[in-house]
Each structure stands twice: as C-alpha cells, then as structure tokens.
Amino acid sequence: MYQLAMAFAANANTEITKEIPDAIRIKLTTARIPIDPKSIAEAMAAELKRLHDDSHKFAVLTRELQALGQVLERERLNFKSVLKFSERPQVKELLTRLRSSFSEALSADDNEAA
Secondary structure: OOHHHHHHHHHHHHHHHHHHHHHHHHHHEEEEEEEEHHHHHHHHHHEEEHHHHHHHHHHHHHHHHHHHHHHHHOOOOOOOHHHHHHHHHHHHHHHHHHHHHHHHHHHHHHHHHH
C-alpha cells in the first residue's frame, strides 16, 4: 500500500512539476508541437483532473498513518512497549480499517484493469 502511494505521488509530482511545464515551454518557444494551444490546455487540464481524482484513493492511507503517528507521539515508548504496540486494540482497529479500505480500492483497480 505504502509503496503504491509513494510511486503514485512520485509519478504525479514529476508529471505536474516537470512534464506539463516542459510541454508548455516547448510549445511556447519552438514549433516542435504542432497542436493548437487550446487543445494542449484541455488535455493538460484533463490529465491534472485525473491525477487529482486518482489521488483520493490514498486519503485513507494518509489519514490512518496520521492516526498511527498520533498514537506513537502520545507516549514514551521503551523497547518492551514497542514490541507490544501492534497488539493494542487501537492499533489493531486502525490496521483493520486500513486493510478493509485498501482491499476495496485495490480490488476496484483490478476490476477496472480487467
């Protein structure tokens, strides 16, 4: 899950900060892109909307990781308590919610790809 979210974020960031601005720069400074500016802008807007919409599937992961971080920040942990951390009901509930939410999201992606 985490790797999927990080890969999505890295790819989206590259597209948003490098590829789209580079395409705009090339269009404005050269004749290498023969498509009219309105068509390019519409295609880029559609791609940005797709990235935005796709990013929502990681909201659950982000929210649950934040909740886990808050649990960890609330108290001092020694080695013994770290070993038992995953056994806490609060942590088990968080993991159950995360598995449930992501299994639905991942199975939806699998169904769309089929």
